[in-house]
Amino acid sequence: MSHWLLSSMLAAALVPVGAGAATAGQAAAAADTGIPVESDLVRQKCGSCHTPGPDRMMTRISYRRASPENWELTIKRMVGIHNVALAPADARAILKYLSDHHGLAPDEVKPARWEAERRQDDFTYTADATTTQICTVCHSLGRVLTERRTKPEWDLLIAMHRGYYPGVDNQPMYQGQGFRRTRKADPAPGADNRDPAVKAVAHLSTAFPLVTPEWRAWSAAMQLPAMAGTWIVAGYERGTGPVFGEFTVTADAGAPDAFTTRTDLTIAGKKVTRAGRATVYTGFQWRGRAAADGDKGTWREVMMIERGGREMSGRWFTGAHDEIGIDVTLTKVGADPIVVGTSVLSLKAGTTQTVSIYGANLPASLTPAVVTFGSGIQVTRVAALSPGRLDADVTVAADARVGPRDVMVAGAARPQALVVYAKVDGIRVLPQSGMARVGGVVFPKQLAQFEAVGFTNGPDGKPGTADDLMLGPVDATWSVEEYTATFGDDDLQFAGAIDASGMFTPAVDGPNPERSGNRNNVGDLWVVAQHTPPGATAPLKARSYLLISVPVYMRWYGPMVDAGGEK
Amino acid sequence: MKHLKSINQKAARVERHVMHNTPAAVATAAEHDVVALQRGGPPQQPSAPHIPLGCSLVFSPGWEADRTGGTAGLCQPVERDLFDCHIGCYWPAQVPDQLNHAPDWTNKCAAAQKDWRKIDLVFP
Structure with missing residues (x-):
């Protein structure tokens, strides 16, 4: 018996519910319009299992839409578990086809864009508690939000989970239940005693159906804007501050919607140049990777291109450490001058300083009169000028009104580029909750970068209210303190250390014989920042919670969706 | 700690730690942030x-x-329980499952607590 046949039989044996329900799914899907598969490659490579039906429909594939990342996971599973033989080039072509034709519309991606951008932001899905509970016991809800399926397909997804992970039926965590109802039925009349998985499918099939107005509109209108050209990068890196640079995109004739790129950035005064390549999926999802000479990790670029093609935004992060990255907005350079940001995010009333303004096509000669920051700020001199940057000497009046200011240069404007303030009323440590993972022996460490940002209380004079004005990063001295979650566990001694830039590096993985019970070097700490504003006598202090946790032994997103990366 | 009275040795140790130990500990007590497994969190959360x-x-x-x-x-050290998760298909998003994704994961590693350096990271 061939290995392939054996594994197919095993797969069929393992997923009996899935196999049976596929027929039911097909029947129901006839009413629920599927997506015809027009790609001969997909039909050929996937068709031996995904039976082609009438109207060029294929089982499963025609009734699902998903993000490139989710399609990649599926393809990897087909190769890894179902032994599909796919050449890397074919896998990339299939991924591109499915992401383009069975993909998501921009409005469908936006609410969950953090998933592909690998952000550690806080997110709560409030639309359905059962869905949140049974899905996030194991994985990010981002995987769910970047899927669209027919009702039979959602049922099959549940069946797939039951087949692959038999524990899901009764894996109650965090006061929750598994896919099955593991609590006694509520005898109250009208009580909803359905299994959690049934409730979740009822929600998912209405909240995330295959056919949506958004996809209908986007799949008809989808076309890739002219990407080639020069883009201005305005970014922000936690712990560093504003980052500016240039991004040059050249079309790559070798593959559809593919590009080569060159990145010139200035990060903390240091010039960084990277060369890369990228592919755009579904007409708006930029996936690239770039590397500089001597780069430890290749940089990933995950961005959404705005309709019209004048702007794209997202996150660039290192391949080795998803947690280290830059939030970026790129603006296409045309004929007009543009301003994308300033070197500082706030100006103190009653001070004089030089502010760098970044942009493109800035005029060759300028008088201070056409560089404006709004009321209370006077530009006394244009100190240096190039097409991409000008340095302006500014004087901020002692009685300048507190609040955000727009910066304008010869008609080009950057709204709310910076804030005028009278006094730093306090600082905050961001993120408010951070996480690191021990590592370094077997697994990479997960680092945690913190930063201290100043704020002023705003018109109401009270801290912690909506009108507080954030002033950008401030210099801070960093330390860690014990957060007594486990009494006497000496986390301070074992868990790791924070450096002068606010970067926490956890200790090594593995059991530590020096700790009681051979504990790993996990722990709970306060990350404490102190900042003394100029002229102040007492320091301002703030802190964040840091969890130093165990490694994950599965890396679901390995080599990322991109132009030509190895699969 | 105002409304609690320690009735065993461990609680007394906690009380001493919080109330009488160091200036830092006293500050901690003032902020009521001795937290353990109770619901709710410290003042910041x-x-x-x-x-x-x-x-x-x-x-x-x-x-x-x-x-x-x-x-x-947490189960500590994590290596103590790792094989149970692997074989029992528990934490399937965090630990490679023996059933499908990594049937041979433990081949090089007879006891994770001793041989944990040989555990592989799995890219499914």
Whole structure:
């Protein structure tokens, strides 16, 4: 018996519910319009299992839409578990086809864009508690939000989970239940005693159906804007501050919607140049990777291109450490001058300083009169000028009104580029909750970068209210303190250390014989920042919670969706 | 600590730690942030810390954190229980499952607590 046949039989044996329900799914899907598969490659490579039906429909594939990342996971599973033989080039072509034709519309991606951008932001899905509970016991809800399926397909997804992970039926965590109802039925009349998985499918099939107005509109209108050209990068890196640079995109004739790129950035005064390549999926999802000479990790670029093609935004992060990255907005350079940001995010009333303004096509000669920051700020001199940057000497009046200011240069404007303030009323440590993972022996460490940002209380004079004005990063001295979650566990001694830039590096993985019970070097700490504003006598202090946790032994997103990366 | 009276040795130790030990500990007590497995969190997080902490990197309370968001309730060291998770298909998003993704994961590693350096990271 061939290995392939054996594994197919095993797969069929393992997923009996899935196999049976596929027929039911097909029947129901006839009413629920599927997506015809027009790609001969997909039909050929996937068709031996995904039976082609009438109207060029294929089982499963025609009734699902998903993000490139989710399609990649599926393809990897087909190769890894179902032994599909796919050449890397074919896998990339299939991924591109499915992401383009069975993909998501921009409005469908936006609410969950953090998933592909690998952000550690806080997110709560409030639309359905059962869905949140049974899905996030194991994985990010981002995987769910970047899927669209027919009702039979959602049922099959549940069946797939039951087949692959038999524990899901009764894996109650965090006061929750598994896919099955593991609590006694509520005898109250009208009580909803359905299994959690049934409730979740009822929600998912209405909240995330295959056919949506958004996809209908986007799949008809989808076309890739002219990407080639020069883009201005305005970014922000936690712990560093504003980052500016240039991004040059050249079309790559070798593959559809593919590009080569060159990145010139200035990060903390240091010039960084990277060369890369990228592919755009579904007409708006930029996936690239770039590397500089001597780069430890290749940089990933995950961005959404705005309709019209004048702007794209997202996150660039290192391949080795998803947690280290830059939030970026790129603006296409045309004929007009543009301003994308300033070197500082706030100006103190009653001070004089030089502010760098970044942009493109800035005029060759300028008088201070056409560089404006709004009321209370006077530009006394244009100190240096190039097409991409000008340095302006500014004087901020002692009685300048507190609040955000727009910066304008010869008609080009950057709204709310910076804030005028009278006094730093306090600082905050961001993120408010951070996480690191021990590592370094077997697994990479997960680092945690913190930063201290100043704020002023705003018109109401009270801290912690909506009108507080954030002033950008401030210099801070960093330390860690014990957060007594486990009494006497000496986390301070074992868990790791924070450096002068606010970067926490956890200790090594593995059991530590020096700790009681051979504990790993996990722990709970306060990350404490102190900042003394100029002229102040007492320091301002703030802190964040840091969890130093165990490694994950599965890396679901390995080599990322991109132009030509190895699969 | 105002409303609690210690009735066993461990509680007395906690009380001593909080009330009488060091200036830092006294400051800690003033901020009521001795937290363990009780519901609710420290002053900075008046409700229980929101877990998952991150949306795309951190998954479930239980693997990375206990129900309060801390490490007190974790199975420690993680290597002690790892094979049970692997064989029992528990934490399938965090630990390679023996059933499908990594049937040979433990071949090089007879006892994770001793041989943990040989554990592989799995890219499914």
